[in-house]
Amino acid sequence: MPQVAQAQQYSFSSVKVVGNERIEPATILTYARIARNQPVSSADLNAAYQRISGSGLFENVSLTPQGRTLLIQVQEYPTISVINFEGNKRIKDEQLATMVKSKSNRVYKPSEVEADAQRIVQAYAQDGRMAARVTxxxxRRADNRVDVAFEVKEGKITSVERVTFTGNxxxxxxxxxxxxxxxxxGIFRTFVKNDTFNANRVPVDQQKLLDFYRARGYKNAQVTGVSSQMTRERDAFYMTFNVIEGQKYHFNAVNTVSEIPGLDVAQYDKLTKIGAGQTYSPRAIELAVTRMEQQAIRDGQQFVRVDPRITEDPRTQAVNVTFALVRGPRVFVQRIDIEGNTSTLDRVVRREFRTVEGDAYNPREIKNAADRIRATGYFKNVDVSTKQGSSPDQVVVDVNVEEQPTGSLGFGASYSASDGIGLNASLQENNFLGRGQFLGxxxxxxxDNNSSSLRxxxxxxxxxxxKFSFGAYYTTSSDASNTYYDTKRMSISPAFEFPVSERGRLEVRYKVGQDELKNVNTTDSSQILIDEEKNLGKQVYSGLGYTYTFDTSIDQIDPRYNMKFSVSQDFWGLGGDITGGITSAKIQGERKIMNEEVTLRASLEGGAVHASGGTTILQRYSGSQVRGFESYGIGPRDLGAKxxxxxGGNYYWVGKVEAQFPIGLPEEYGITGGVFWDVGSVWGLDNTAGTDPVDDSMHVRSAVGVSIFWNSGIGPLRLNFSRAIKKEDYDNTQNFDLTLSTQF
Structure with missing residues (x-):
């Protein structure tokens, strides 16, 4: 505090500054603001003291009047020599050094050091260690220098012990x-990071709950709060989400009106694709608006906006929607600025925009672009905002992204009675060289088998x-289950895929490959010997093909339902040794029932192959699609061979039905159960000219089984226990198989 004499008024002809080493006297006088030969009160001296002390440059400050001279004594904060971190193991020194603002050879500031300690505590809290403490x-060193050490007690991971809900x-x-x-x-809490408490994750979870309910018709659902209570040991949290579900709504009257002269309302009205009685969904409204605005652009109508006007009737739980076509403000996109991408090229982000510089500004399209950028999976955070450009009719779109790792190294294992234990490894990069490309x-x-592939x-x-893709694969087998010969197969295939409708995509491709059947035992089937002779050691095929896919998940409105259909054909004969082709089709559906506790799945698929001069076993179907039977365990068989x-067969069909459901174990274990039923057949040969009798009839096979699904800490695992209930005497069944895959 300033030392104030009894007199209340002063006048100083000089000001003397002592104790300063690095700070210039003029700088200190600037903070003091004491004018020479002017009246100075005690309050003025106190204010000068507060300004000098508040500068954060000095450890001690005193102001002492000495007659006509004011003596200002200061003691500067020392300079930091070294910053050390002690006790930290989970977060390395290099990472902590980037968090703290205190640096070597800078002035030591107690407030800044305390703030640095809190930053380190926050970093540990985000890593799930809420009990971490930093001191x-x-x-003190010579020459007014200090060393700063941050002593870290990391504590244990603070997990989420229990998550409950009220009001649901x-x-x-x-x-x-x-x-x-x-x-x-759960039992793998050491490996699973999502079971650690993270306060930043709470608002994300709240929004996910709201989206979940509203997508299922609960238009007015709310999450009124989240209670997070820490245990006495400070090693776990109990979280409770307070939910108000409200009523479930459905669409009633849906119509379209225009406030723009000359627009044909009829062609826009048919784009709503919302029927009366359909469960209310914000997604359905959003898709309808997007279709209409895109149609307006195709019609050459600029600045057309679709305003969905929603009214609800709580008594009937009905929602009426009027899509109003209105003229929006004449605003243009001046430019799109992208920041935060260090390895990802700007064009990878920019290509997700349907809008370019100079186009009419559409807020909804900018929001959709932000969603598409998030969907790439290249970024941890994506923030898209707008601000006024150089004039009121111009906007600048700011895109700020935070990148995340996009590469993965995967290891997997499988087991089946026919093939034994299998191992696999994969390396993939989803954002190759920052170009948004995939390489795997x-x-x-x-x-008995080896395989490798590149995509x-x-x-x-x-x-x-x-979408352009290029794939190559190479496989070999030797005396595999139910076969007694060696094979070598390889192919390459470039392809292009593009949309043909909202939910439909078409892939066209060229494929060239070579199949080799060799080392056939002379005691084996005469039919296989015929195949080997026909094969002449190697067969080269070359041709064009296509695949059409219809997938409702592309713009899924009701998350309880999903359906996918695909049909594929390949035509051989564009060079090579084979002419003919192969056709296959598959339809599959999924539905969640019993308040989405149980998932039902069903599929039906089939295919046919034809080649000039007849097919060989390498081109035919093996029957591996039917669970409960080994590969080549069903289908045409040489009954007279040793x-x-x-x-193998030229034709196949398979139908599958399965259900997945909880089995009463705590859900944190990630274990659910299932039952399945497969039925199908593999049949048909071009000829049976061998010396042995051959059965190539369409005998129906069937198997039932139970499954255990486990989302374990080392990857998703499925165990199938099956039993064949309809089979032929010569079939080879398989009662158990296991698949496991994981990524690090």
Whole structure:
């Protein structure tokens, strides 16, 4: 405090500054603001003291009047020599050094050091260690220098012990927990990061709950609060989400009006695709608005906006929607600025915009672009905002992204009675060289088979909504289950894929490959010997093909339902040794029932292959699609051969039905159960000219089984226990198989 004499008024002809080493006297006088030969009160001296002390440059300050001279004594804060971190193991020194603002050879500031300690505590809290404590210690050295040491006590991971809900009636706690990013601590809590408490994840979980309910018709659902209570030991949290579900609504009257002269309302009205009685969904409204605004652009109508005007009737739980076509403000996109991408090229982000500089500004399209950028998976955070440009009719779109790792190294294992234990490894990069391209390499081996593959995908070929892919694979087998010969197969296939409708995509491809059948035992089937002779050691095929896919998940409105259909054809004969082709089709559906506790799945698929001069076993179907039977365990068979060799078939069909459901275990274990039923057949040969009798009839096979699904800490695992209930005497069944895959 300033030392004030009894007199209340002063006048100083000079001001003397002592004790300063680095700070210039003029700088200190600037803070003091004491004018020479002017009246100065005690309050003025106190204000001068507060300004000098508040500068943060001095450890001690005193102001002492000495007659006509004011003496200002200061003691500067020392300079930091070294900053050390002690006790930290989970977060390395290099990472902590980037968090703290105190630096070597800078002035030591106690407030800044305390703030640095809190930053380190916050970093540990985000890593799930809420009990972490950081104590800064200052060690005085000569020449007014200090060393700063941050003593860290990391503590244990603070997990989420339990997540509960209040107010939920339509959906159980078990189902709602599946929606959240936050997970309860399970038996693999050491490996699973989502079961650690993270306060930043709470608002994300709240929004996920709201989206979940509203997508299922609960238009006015609310999450009124989240209670997070820490245990006495400070090693776990109990979280409770307070939910108000409200009523479930459905669409009633849906119509379209225009406030723009000259627009044909009829062609826009048919784009709503919302029927009366359909469960209310914000997604359905959003898709309808997008279709209409895109149609307006195709019609050459600029600045057309679709305003969905929603009214609800709580008595009937009905929602009426009027899509109003209105003229929006004449605003243009001046430019799109992209920041935060260090490795990802700007064009990878920019290509997700349907809007370019100079186009009419459409807020909804900018929002959709932000969603598409998030969907790429390249970024941890994506923030898209707008601000006024150089004039009121111009806007600048700011895109700020935070990148995240996009590469993965995967290891997997499988087991089946026929192939034994199999191992595989994969390396993939989803954002190759920051260009938004996919590059993947996989290797696999079992006791009888080896395989390798390479795949490259450019999702926006030449900047257009066209996907280019290139695939190559190489496989070998030797005396595999139910076969007694060696094979070698290889192929390469470039392809282009593009949309043909909202939910439909078409892939066109060229494929060239070589099949080799060799080392056939002379005691084997005469039919296989014929195949080997026909094969002449190697067969080269070359041709064009296509695949059409219809997938409702592309613009899924009701998340309880999903359906996918695909049909594929390949035509051989563009060079090579084979002419003919192969056709296959598959339809599959999924539905969640019993408040989405149970998932039902069903599929039906089939195919046919034809080649000039007849097919060989390498081109035919093996029957591996039917669970409960080994590969080449069903289908045409040479009954007269010593080994009753499987021959494969030119035709197949398979129907599958399965259900997945909880089995009463705590959901944090990630274990659910299932039952399945498969039925199908493989049949048909071009000829049976061998010396042995061959059965190539369409005998129907069937198997039932139970499954255990486990989302374990080392990857998703499925165990199938099956039993064949309809089979032929010569079929080879398989009662158990296991698949496991994981990524690091």
């Amino acid at each position: 800064p210690k200052v060690i 009636r339509a959906y159980s706690d078990r189902r709602l927990r599946q929606v959240l990013e936050t997970k309860q601590a 390499l996989s290797l696999g081996t079992t006791s 490259f995908v450019e999702p926006r070929f030449l900047g257009r909504n066209v 080994n009753k060799d499987a021959l």
